Amino acid sequence: MIDKKKITERFINYVTINTESDPNNPAFPSTENQWNLAKILEKELIEIGMQDVELDDNCYIMATLPSNLDYKVPTIGFVAHIDTSPDFSGANVKPKIVENYQGNDIVLNEEQQIILSPNDFDDLLLYKRQTLITTDGTTLLGADDKAGVTEIVSAMEYLIQHPEIKHGKIRICFTPDEEVGKGAHLFNVEKFDAEWAYTMDGSQIGELEYENFNAASAKITINGKIVHPGYAKGKMINSMLIANEYISAVPSDEVPEKTEGYEGFFHLHDLKGDVEQTVLEYIIRDHDFDVFEKRKYLMQKIAFDMNKQLGKELIHVEIKNQYFNMKEKVLPVKHIVDIAEEVMKDLDIKPLIKPIRGGTDGSQLSFKGLPCPNIFAGGHNFHGRFEYVPVESMIKATEVIIGISEKVAEKYS
Missing domain, CATH: 3.30.70.360 (Alpha-Beta Plaits)
Structure with missing residues (x-):
């Protein structure tokens, strides 16, 4: 369904662009380098056929996939952030591809003897025989949240190329400065104009979250x-x-x-x-x-x-x-979580519904009037040298976006 080689190349293209944010700079965005990826995304969204593509003065990118239905359904949205954490260097990222992973130790950096091992990170064993993208041990990877960005762009491209898949109007947004707590501060909910949205910013495949600290x-x-x-x-x-x-x-x-x-x-x-x-x-x-x-x-x-x-x-x-905890704002519209859960089950993904031990743009957006649960993007060990993402998890997350878009069209027909 989703081209594995293309999604891998897209992700690697994004993570090799340094977009580390700065918690000590009050400017918006907090680093100039976030514009580099934002401008690439603006161009790419236009090229794949998205409408109303807009990169605003605060480095938010919004775009529309018009409905292909002859009846009205709720407008939904998908959100991810372009910045990476300042906790660890995001400069000069050199991703490594591990094909057909067998559950062994992965030498990230032979010279410095930096090893990604299932003895330390047993979740690696969930991904035997899959393709992993790791760091070279000297930087973070940036799957948080460039995996989410990759998945949203890939899903929109797929829907455009497959008009037989019925969907309503879809809005997407890529935000800056999420890692320094400002990702939703200047998000224009009124202009986004969706009834609800999903952040693609979780970790392990299957994660579905609507509670946070x-x-x-x-x-x-x-x-x-x-x-x-x-x-x-x-x-x-x-x-x-x-x-x-x-x-x-x-x-x-x-x-x-x-x-x-x-x-x-x-x-x-x-x-x-x-x-x-x-x-x-x-x-x-x-x-x-x-x-x-x-x-x-x-x-x-x-x-x-x-x-x-x-x-x-x-x-x-x-x-x-x-x-604040977005549960307060999502529970009254719990059907938006149920739709995502139903789609995961349709795709043979076991939903892992659990509280977020942190926050996402979705928590602030929910309190701004845009209920916004969080869905897995696939990465593990965020914010450090041991970060990795299975390509198959990114493919599944992309399929979830497509599935939600289709499910909303079905439910409101």
């Missing part, structure tokens, strides 16, 4: 006082030691490396300090909104209690909400 950031600034250590008694205040006490007061079992499923966490991801000042940066996550609020309150209470004990207000906590 409620998310906040917490910045804890601790002020100290530096004096000569030889004369410091009763005068010096070491902010780093106070920071250590604060960290110890946060529940040590409620961290990412000790939680799973619906369990939330506190994650200390950055620490900078000296005697005079220490800054701790946390992210706070929970699926349950009430528990999420309690987590934020705890961060404030620890500071309040410590300041009281110190007799001075040395600890300041700044908490900012980032996104």
